[in-house]
Amino acid sequence: MKPLILLALALPLAAQFPLHLDLSGDWRLSDGDDPSYSQPEFNDSQWKPVPLPRQGSLPYGTHWLRRRVEIPPGTDTARLVLTLGSFMEDYEIHLNGRLVGRRGEFRLSRTYVARAQSFPVPPGIVAAGQPAVIALRFWRPVWTSSTGRGYDDVADQGPYLLSYRENAPREVAASGMMKRERLGVTLLVTSAFHVSFALLLLIAWLMERERKEMLYLIGFLIAEVLLRFMSYVSLIADWPSSHFSNFASLPALTLNGAFLTLLAMEVSGYRRRWLQVAVWLPTLFHTGMNWIVWREDRGFAGYFAWQQISSVLTALVDLAAIGILTHSLWRNRRDGRWTDGKTILRVAIMLAAFIHIPGYGAAYSRPLQVVWLAGGYSWNSYQIASVLVTVAMTFLVLHRLGVDRREKMRLSGEVAAARIVQESQIGSPNSVATPGFVVEAAYLPASEVGGDFYFVLPDPGVGSLLVVVGDVSGKGLRAALLVGHISGTLSNERSRQPAEVLANLNQSLVGRVSGGFVTCCCARFDADGAVTVANAGHLAPYAGGREVEVEAGLPLGVVSGVEYFESSQRLDGQFMFMSDGVIEAENAQRELFGFDRTREISTKSAQEIAEATKAWGQNDDITVVTVRRIT
Amino acid sequence: MMVAPTKTKVEQHGDLAVLRFEGDITSTSEEAVLGKYNGLAAGTSKILLDFSKTPYLNSSGIALVIQLLMAASKASRKVVCFGLSAHFVKVFTMLGLAKYTTLHADEAAARAAVA
Numbered sequence: 136m137k138p139l140i141l142l143a144l145a146l147p148l149a150a151q152f153p154l155h156l157d158l159s160g161d162w163r164l165s166d167g168d169d170p171s172y173s174q175p176e177f178n179d180s181q182w183k184p185v186p187l188p189r190q191g192s193l194p195y196g197t198h199w200l201r202r203r204v205e206i207p208p209g210t211d212t213a214r215l216v217l218t219l220g221s222f223m224e225d226y227e228i229h230l231n232g233r234l235v236g237r238r239g240e241f242r243l244s245r246t247y248v249a250r251a252q253s254f255p256v257p258p259g260i261v262a263a264g265q266p267a268v269i270a271l272r273f274w275r276p277v278w279t280s281s282t283g284r285g286y287d288d289v290a291d292q293g294p295y296l297l298s299y300r301e302n303a304p305r306e307v308a309a310s311g312m313m314k315r316e317r318l319g320v321t322l323l324v325t326s327a328f329h330v331s332f333a334l335l336l337l338i339a340w341l342m343e344r345e346r347k348e349m350l351y352l353i354g355f356l357i358a359e360v361l362l363r364f365m366s367y368v369s370l371i372a373d374w375p376s377s378h379f380s381n382f383a384s385l386p387a388l389t390l391n392g393a394f395l396t397l398l399a400m401e402v403s404g405y406r407r408r409w410l411q412v413a414v415w416l417p418t419l420f421h422t423g424m425n426w427i428v429w430r431e432d433r434g435f436a437g438y439f440a441w442q443q444i445s446s447v448l449t450a451l452v453d454l455a456a457i458g459i460l461t462h463s464l465w466r467n468r469r470d471g472r473w474t475d476g477k478t479i480l481r482v483a484i485m486l487a488a489f490i491h492i493p494g495y496g497a498a499y500s501r502p503l504q505v506v507w508l509a510g511g512y513s514w515n516s517y518q519i520a521s522v523l524v525t526v527a528m529t530f531l532v533l534h535r536l537g538v539d540r541r542e543k544m545r546l547s548g549e550v551a552a553a554r555i556v557q558e559s560q561i562g563s564p565n566s567v568a569t570p571g572f573v574v575e576a577a578y579l580p581a582s583e584v585g586g587d588f589y590f591v592l593p594d595p596g597v598g599s600l601l602v603v604v605g606d607v608s609g610k611g612l613r614a615a616l617l618v619g620h621i622s623g624t625l626s627n628e629r630s631r632q633p634a635e636v637l638a639n640l641n642q643s644l645v646g647r648v649s650g651g652f653v654t655c656c657c658a659r660f661d662a663d664g665a666v667t668v669a670n671a672g673h674l675a676p677y678a679g680g681r682e683v684e685v686e687a688g689l690p691l692g693v694v695s696g697v698e699y700f701e702s703s704q705r706l707d708g709q710f711m712f713m714s715d716g717v718i719e720a721e722n723a724q725r726e727l728f729g730f731d732r733t734r735e736i737s738t739k740s741a742q743e744i745a746e747a748t749k750a751w752g753q754n755d756d757i758t759v760v761t762v763r764r765i766t
Numbered sequence: 767m768m769v770a771p772t773k774t775k776v777e778q779h780g781d782l783a784v785l786r787f788e789g790d791i792t793s794t795s796e797e798a799v800l801g802k803y804n805g806l807a808a809g810t811s812k813i814l815l816d817f818s819k820t821p822y823l824n825s826s827g828i829a830l831v832i833q834l835l836m837a838a839s840k841a842s843r844k845v846v847c848f849g850l851s852a853h854f855v856k857v858f859t860m861l862g863l864a865k866y867t868t869l870h871a872d873e874a875a876a877r878a879a880v881a
Contacts, residue, residue: 608825672861687862
């Protein structure tokens with residue numbers, strides 16, 4: 136009886152000691168999947184031994200890991216907890232043939248990131264002093280990363296342990312979380328950099344909306360942030376997010392490659408429509424692949440082949456960026472400006488593309504990334520390099536914007552000066568003595584300098600007035616320079632015959648208009664009220680509210696040797712000349728101001744006509760000149 | 767104001783080519799006007815310019831049409847235009863282009879003019 140009494144006394148005491156059954160070491164790995172593998176009597180001696188915590192990858196598909204364990208005598212089996220390391224994302228735990236716990240549901244949409252977890256052992260499944268068989272049925276879908284541990288840089292460090300619920304597992308879980316949170320901090324820090332730069336660039340783009348390179352860089356940054364956010368969610372929150380993060384982050388990886396290549400094209404000036412479309416192919420390909428996986432919820436055969444095609448497509452897009460920039464640098468090698476902002480920006484984008492290629496591969500093979508611990512935090516070489524290159528790209532794009540804005544301001548100042556010169560050339564009628572006539576003019580250029588012109592050339596000796604009104608096709612400085620040429624030619628013109636003036640002007644313009652032309656109407660107003668008009672493709676003037684019939688003639692500068700013809704009129708009331716900016720003013724409904732409205736207001740003052748036209752919708756230079764006789 | 771990009775559909779029927787313009791013709795329409803003209807078959811001797819889907823031509827766009835007419839004139843090709851709005855019929859008339867082209871209300875009249 137004495138030993139029995141001692142045993143009875145010892146059992147409660149034994150149950151009070153901490154239980155710490157180390158389950159690490161060799162387990163047995165099955166080739167396939169069969170329900171009988173859960174049974175304790177199954178003979179697994181032919182199975183391959185594998186160590187846990189595991190060092191390498193476990194096979195794809197559904198397999199089993201088994202291990203036999205001796206439950207010590209006196210163990211309080213009602214308090215048992217089984218703790219497993221982060222060996223796999225989806226698995227079931229069978230203990231002595233009974234399912235006692237699971238992580239994930241063997242479906243992609245319910246797959247969790249692998250991490251250490253404790254499972255309480257229900258009472259009555261194991262017995263103190265008896266052997267027990269732990270069988271882990273796991274599923275490694277082809278969808279997941281090559282390690283089978285999802286977005287998780289924390290290696291499987293165990294523990295594999297059978298203990299009482301009040302000891303080891305909590306510490307292990309806390310330790311695992313701390314590592315993840317530290318990794319999460321670095322993800323948040325790098326994301327904060329990218330978000331800040333994206334906002335900075337967005338503000339800059341709002342100021343200069345034609346700068347597409349800023350939009351492309353913003354796109355690249357957003358794709359990077361998306362990647363990090365997905366990693367963060369997978370790491371910190373124990374959501375069934377592995378599939379979700381794969382679904383979003385793999386296209387994001389292809390997206391930032393697309394944006395980098397677009398940026399390279401924009402910066403180097405190598406814009407090809409087919410390539411602008413082709414850069415999106417990897418994203419489309421991957422999204423389509425994801426859709427199939429998502430629909431099946433199980434992955435599918437041949438997924439690896441698809442992955443490889445997608446990888447090659449993505450790499451090609453990155454290589455295109457590198458190729459474009461290399462070609463651009465080679466083409467500009469003779470500039471000798473290897474340290475200017477444009478060159479450094481191209482090099483920075485190339486570096487980003489270089490980093491991006493291993494970054495893509497790293498989704499499938501972690502060894503391509505270098506991860507190290509510093510200051511208690513986990514740092515990733517890809518993240519660090521990405522941040523450094525992003526800083527450089529953002530700075531250089533903004534620097535380039537600043538340089539261009541300064542240049543634009545300088546050009547704007549020069550154009551403003553050109554406008555002053557042009558205004559002095561075309562001459563205000565108020566500054567010209569026109570005895571016997573009242574001449575009014577309104578001139579509203581569509582841009583800083585215009586292509587419309589008018590000249591009022593009185594001849595006080597005979598009391599006549601020569602009025603020349605015209606329009607150079609196109610706008611801007613090129614048109615303004617032609618106006619300057621016309622001004623110079625007219626100042627040397629001795630003829631007072633409108634047709635001859637036009638013919639001479641035409642000869643001086645042939646070969647100078649670069650594919651454009653100049654329309655021009657020339658009229659001589661005599662002191663007795665006679666008006667002689669010649670026209671070179673210009674809109675006919677109006678007199679007394681009627682359109683004047685003039686002989687049509689070819690515009691100036693098109694072909695040489697053109698003969699122009701004159702028609703005679705009488706100046707009764709007001710003569711009104713205009714440019715096509717009047718009749719072709721267009722409102723929001725795309726309705727032209729037109730000839731009828733022009734005729735209706737042709738007796739009003741020049742300023743009123745010009746203002747009415749502008750109010751309708753100016754889209755070209757507007758010039759109106761009116762001539763009345765003083766009676 | 768947004769300018770609709772010009773599209774040009776080219777139809778070649780033996781020695782007759784029809785250039786159907788769609789959208790505004792402006793300074794950005796060089797390829798749509800001169801580019802398409804330059805791409806016509808060498809044996810083309812008659813050209814119809816269809817402006818029925820061209821709501822607007824600015825002076826730069828008209829300059830392109832004039833260049834086309836000049837090039838066709840040098841190559842002894844006959845060019846007729848149709849589908850212009852009344853507004854642009856008037857503008858084309860004022861430009862004195864009668865020596866280089868004729869203007870017609872519709873395609874049937876234009877085809878009859880080159881038959």
